[in-house]
Amino acid sequence: MALREPPLAAVHEARGASTTEFGGWAMPVEFDSIRTEHESVRESAGKFDVSHMGEIAVSGPDATELMGRLTTNDMSTLDPGDAEYAMILDAEGTILDDTVIYRLLETHDDEFLFIPNAGHDAEMEGRWTTHRDEWGLDATVDNHTEAYAMFAVQGPDAIGLVASAADDADEVLANLPRFSATDATVADVDCLAARTGYTGEDGLELVVPWNGAESVWDAFDCQPCGLGARDTLRIEAGFLLSGQDFHHEENPRNPFEADVGFAVDLETEFVGRDALAQVAETGPDERLVGFELETRGVPRHGYDITDSDGTTVGTVTSGTVSPTLSTPIGMGYVPTEFAEPGTEIAVLVRGEPKEARTRALPFLER
Amino acid sequence: MSFEIPEELRYMESHEWADHEDGTARVGISDFAQDELGDIVFVEFPDEGEEITHDETFGVVESIKAVSDLYSPVSGTVTATNDALLDAPELVNDDPYGEGWMLKVDLDDSDELDDLLDADAYRDQIE
Numbered sequence: 126m127a128l129r130e131p132p133l134a135a136v137h138e139a140r141g142a143s144t145t146e147f148g149g150w151a152m153p154v155e156f157d158s159i160r161t162e163h164e165s166v167r168e169s170a171g172k173f174d175v176s177h178m179g180e181i182a183v184s185g186p187d188a189t190e191l192m193g194r195l196t197t198n199d200m201s202t203l204d205p206g207d208a209e210y211a212m213i214l215d216a217e218g219t220i221l222d223d224t225v226i227y228r229l230l231e232t233h234d235d236e237f238l239f240i241p242n243a244g245h246d247a248e249m250e251g252r253w254t255t256h257r258d259e260w261g262l263d264a265t266v267d268n269h270t271e272a273y274a275m276f277a278v279q280g281p282d283a284i285g286l287v288a289s290a291a292d293d294a295d296e297v298l299a300n301l302p303r304f305s306a307t308d309a310t311v312a313d314v315d316c317l318a319a320r321t322g323y324t325g326e327d328g329l330e331l332v333v334p335w336n337g338a339e340s341v342w343d344a345f346d347c348q349p350c351g352l353g354a355r356d357t358l359r360i361e362a363g364f365l366l367s368g369q370d371f372h373h374e375e376n377p378r379n380p381f382e383a384d385v386g387f388a389v390d391l392e393t394e395f396v397g398r399d400a401l402a403q404v405a406e407t408g409p410d411e412r413l414v415g416f417e418l419e420t421r422g423v424p425r426h427g428y429d430i431t432d433s434d435g436t437t438v439g440t441v442t443s444g445t446v447s448p449t450l451s452t453p454i455g456m457g458y459v460p461t462e463f464a465e466p467g468t469e470i471a472v473l474v475r476g477e478p479k480e481a482r483t484r485a486l487p488f489l490e491r
Numbered sequence: 492m493s494f495e496i497p498e499e500l501r502y503m504e505s506h507e508w509a510d511h512e513d514g515t516a517r518v519g520i521s522d523f524a525q526d527e528l529g530d531i532v533f534v535e536f537p538d539e540g541e542e543i544t545h546d547e548t549f550g551v552v553e554s555i556k557a558v559s560d561l562y563s564p565v566s567g568t569v570t571a572t573n574d575a576l577l578d579a580p581e582l583v584n585d586d587p588y589g590e591g592w593m594l595k596v597d598l599d600d601s602d603e604l605d606d607l608l609d610a611d612a613y614r615d616q617i618e
Binding site (some may be wrong): 154158159160353357421422423425432443446448475 | 530532533551553555556558566577581583
């Protein structure tokens with residue numbers, strides 16, 4: 126099957142980016158070096174093309190109810206301009222995907238826009254329309270994934286950079302609260318700008334019409350960054366990667382296991398709620414933890430985690446050598462008795478046990 | 492992109508290099524290899540005194556993106572290791588033929604180097 130491409134595929138190639146397959150998309154993984162890109166975001170600013178992320182719009186009289194019943198958070202409390210992180214579950218409470226939901230301003234035709242992960246857009250569009258029909262709700266669901274590009278501008282200088290590139294609304298952008306979205310015009314292109322991100326730094330994410338993508342991308346004078354740096358940044362920030370830190374078939378997890386219980390509101394009705402209420406009562410058997418190796422080595426996805434006697438107790442889901450901390454760090458699932466920060470564990474790196482300790486997430490406090 | 496390929500070195504198809512002086516060789520990986528791997532974060536190689544064999548693995552190099560075995564261009568006894576790489580593996584990226592060297596090897600048979608690729612042959616392979 127042909128890979129999907131972002132609108133700026135040729136622009137990135139001309140800039141010298143190397144490309145990788147991710148979620149069915151051919152995306153830039155590295156422009157210069159992961160370390161250079163990572164440091165730019167931590168120290169000044171970097172821009173990411175994240176057009177592989179989905180965009181699904183939901184509107185109509187029952188839009189709020191449809192959104193609420195298919196996600197774990199309370200949609201009824203979202204005002205126009207608010208954004209919220211939530212999980213999408215099956216009836217057993219297992220995570221299908223995680224998403225950010227925007228309640229759009231009245232200037233938009235649609236009421237909600239949510240962002241499924243790469244390759245999940247068609248699945249979520251189908252899930253939304255099937256449940257809408259089953260429940261007899263009046264709502265329209267539109268998959269705009271190939272109508273919108275998405276860029277993230279992240280880092281301590283990111284807000285100022287985007288605000289100064291905006292044709293108007295620079296005050297609004299500079300003062301936009303976290304997890305809020307507003308309309309902004311950049312290089313004559315109308316965008317949705319939200320103070321959200323996936324790096325642990327302050328910054329904005331912009332949803333941009335496909336045919337205005339190049340003008341907007343060029344308006345931000347900062348380091349272009351690929352998926353490689355996006356991964357090392359989000360691991361330091363303790364953020365989950367859909368398909369890697371949870372996967373519906375290969376690593377089925379509920380939100381309490383994945384340590385994202387903060388995104389669950391059990392007072393609301395949603396698919397998977399009853400199963401989760403039971404988990405909440407007993408507590409999960411396993412939990413996602415952060416860990417740091419105490420010797421040299423590189424923990425990677427799929428490596429075994431053992432207790433200090435060498436018995437396998439869990440699996441690494443994400444790992445790297447932290448470019449900021451210069452230490453090997455990772456995340457993985459362990460039985461809850463090992464989840465206490467400071468617990469001695471080991472990670473089998475290419476079969477060799479490396480001493481490690483669990484620790485609280487995130488690795489980097491900002 | 493053009494890569495540095497010093498004329499005086501000999502190369503493996505798997506991108507390791509060796510130089511030669513008076514029966515001793517230094518061993519490392521090529522500019523092309525470090526660029527392919529990207530940011531190198533970990534290097535593992537044998538201790539001094541260990542024997543290594545031509546075309547057999549002698550260690551591992553890991554970048555943020557990938558894990559790669561290292562294959563020895565020569566056979567002999569390791570007489571020195573570049574321990575600076577343990578704390579600063581990025582030296583392999585910065586200076587693959589200089590400060591990024593990995594091992595010094597007392598060669599069993601210096602004629603073995605004749606079987607390796609010269610700079611022109613290695614350039615043909617990667618271009």
